[in-house]
Amino acid sequence: MNMHPVVERLIDVLGSSAVVWRSREMAAYVEDWRGRHAGKAMCVALPSSTEEVSAIVKLCAREQIPILPQGGNTSLCGGAVPSGGEPAPVVVNLARMRHVRSVDVDNHTMEVEAGCVLADIQALAAQHGLLYPISLGSEGSCQIGGNISTNAGGTGVLRYGNTRENILGLEVVLADGTIWDGLRGLRKDNTGLDLKHLFIAAEGTMGIVTAAILKLHPLPRAYAFAWVAVRSPHDALQLLTQCRAAFGPRLTAFEMMNAAQLNLVLEHVPGRRNPLAGNHNWHVLVELADDQEGAEGSQDMQRLLEKAYAQGLLLDAAIAVSEAHRHEMWQVRHSVSEANKKAGVGLTSDTAVPVSRVPDFIDKATAAVREIVPEIGVVVVAHLGDGNVHFIPFFSFKQWASLDAPEATAESIRRAVNDAAYALDGTFSAEHGVGQVYVSQRARYKLPVELAMMRAVKQAFDPHDLLNPGRLLP
């Protein structure tokens, strides 16, 4: 097999153990974890330092070879694997840059390299009595560089914000190989444009993030948790407003799912049980955290729920009586992806609308998809506190197999859901990013002036369109 001269030169620079170029060895890097997207790469480069990343970029820039930066390859929208442009890109996988450079306890910061795994960062912070608050399903394998490049959200956003709000400084290799050392651990720095925001959520199109200074928080010591049945999303929203007023920043999660979602979990994931005795249409998970030992979170939760019950806002509730009990109820929530994958074909959406409009959105999106397929199931699992609704029109495998034109139907259903979100000032991608899957949505929904501004910035930073071409910016 003939090696491309660029591969040879990369081997010269990085050593042969840091360049993967045989097809079978590249498989894990060019196909996504769900097996939905696969592409071709010229090779995979595995740099161990910022200087090596810079050398790779300079080499590729000279030869006009596109570059695809890659973290843990856990994208839900094909964002981390090649999609087939020519020439095939060099995948720059950051996994070997996994050094924690420093922890500053009094400053509540940590400087980490891009390849650090999220769960490892969480664990190290906890050893220092601190919290890195981003938490999501893939935290055992996703990397901080990918989190930053997609502005990852997850379950802690209500209290702590998205990844963006937890980044103080960045180190980035720019499109010409220049290293920008923006590693400042400051809470306040108003000396010009805050350049780090050009790289956060840019999905590797503006530069390669190689390191970051993360903002850490005090580690909560005590949690209170309730599983609550409500009549409707409207009632869930009223309960949310009451919880925010009563608990303020103690409120760490307010999640919602419908009966269809809960039933899929109970049917398809062994060991999961219904937290409540009866059957209810809508379910809410409420969590609050306290920083002082001996805080009375569960009593405060109890008091609020009693009041809400008296108002007719809730139908039933279970407050966790132990950490094990809380964990068991969270497990139901964390099992939705597994359940849905086993149960059928879900056309997962990642919409967000203003929190106040979630009930309206669910009604309108349901009506819209049932105009297309009257008998379609609707599964809803939402980070209600953030207005982020995974609205999932759902087919059994049998229904799906019986469709005449499944892909066209899926496309029109997805469009109906996102149209409903946009009509309520919402978005088609709250936390997953754009990747490959949402490129057409972006063209449909973003304003021309927004696309023009993005293009102008991209042109200024990567004039030869070498960094992740065709992604994010058309």
Place this chain on the structure above:
Amino acid sequence: MNMHPVVERLIDVLGSSAVVWRSREMAAYVEDWRGRHAGKAMCVALPSSTEEVSAIVKLCAREQIPILPQGGNTSLCGGAVPSGGEPAPVVVNLARMRHVRSVDVDNHTMEVEAGCVLADIQALAAQHGLLYPISLGSEGSCQIGGNISTNAGGTGVLRYGNTRENILGLEVVLADGTIWDGLRGLRKDNTGLDLKHLFIAAEGTMGIVTAAILKLHPLPRAYAFAWVAVRSPHDALQLLTQCRAAFGPRLTAFEMMNAAQLNLVLEHVPGRRNPLAGNHNWHVLVELADDQEGAEGSQDMQRLLEKAYAQGLLLDAAIAVSEAHRHEMWQVRHSVSEANKKAGVGLTSDTAVPVSRVPDFIDKATAAVREIVPEIGVVVVAHLGDGNVHFIPFFSFKQWASLDAPEATAESIRRAVNDAAYALDGTFSAEHGVGQVYVSQRARYKLPVELAMMRAVKQAFDPHDLLNPGRLLP
């Protein structure tokens, strides 16, 4: 007096009551409130709508007349008044755009026009049981558009972040007069670059902010407050770390001042009294907020301070026994600007360093300025929780008058302070911005790659350099 043809056309577009062009009437718009900076303007335009702002910008763009956007004119670094380039700019003052477009209680958001005064926004939020958390000395006259354009900080940053963290959406008039409607009230939206960050802290150089969607928070119901005397900044830092661990997000302020600062307030501002009986070298103000009525903040504060006292971390403390008492102690802190102005010539700095390095910074900056003027006073007032130190080398009027070359001395002192901050990975402008005063500092301290990136973005957005030329970007 002959009118410039552009002024005539602005009158045609806006009406004569919305264009100020006589010199004496322009005075309030071209000189800053402290009387330190004054410049010339062609005229002052007072638009009442986004469309009018767009019309002004289009007209100026056609004639290549520079534009200086202006809010409440409360800049501390000459950022809001002209500085003397040719041709003199059209000042676009947003004061007439002061409409609150909507309040969405369940979404915790408010849509406001740029000219809304900060204190009015705070008051309106409070009427809905909500909080807009940015709070600063000039809140009675500064406007939200200026807050956004400078990423204003103030006393609430420790818990709520800077202005940037409290903005969800923006409406901006771009340099060619195009209106960008980025008014989305979403907590999560990952559909490309987050363009609003290009206008926040840009000081009017990238576009004119005309409206915003603000993030609101639950309104705290109960405050606990303590005035604490400590031996040193080092001990203050240890106390901060303990407060963060014990109180988490309940901690809303952690401010510090030295004896020199306290004494200036007590001497020069009538009605202020020492919160503690004795004389101490360093003082800390600690505040925590609770969202539930009947919370035990003061008891929790008492408990923590007792523990810290037992460890020898503090010398004396007073816990506020009433809202009036809390207010009285805050007044001491809020009187520092008035006191310092009356007492002499303070070379105010706006440095920030990592929180952990504040003690080291104060030591090094003190040594550095005393190498220049051995007998100089050092006044320190700091948002310690944010690492933001207003380190103020201080002359009596008599000392100042006796200097041979006061401006050159001041310049070398300022440089020594900022050099000390930079040597500890800090910054010369934490919350005031760049304005006119810090332009030379920026050239000294920003990395060439950062200046190049800023220039590239500016070039992409305002190729003819019409928006606030010479500011922010050289």
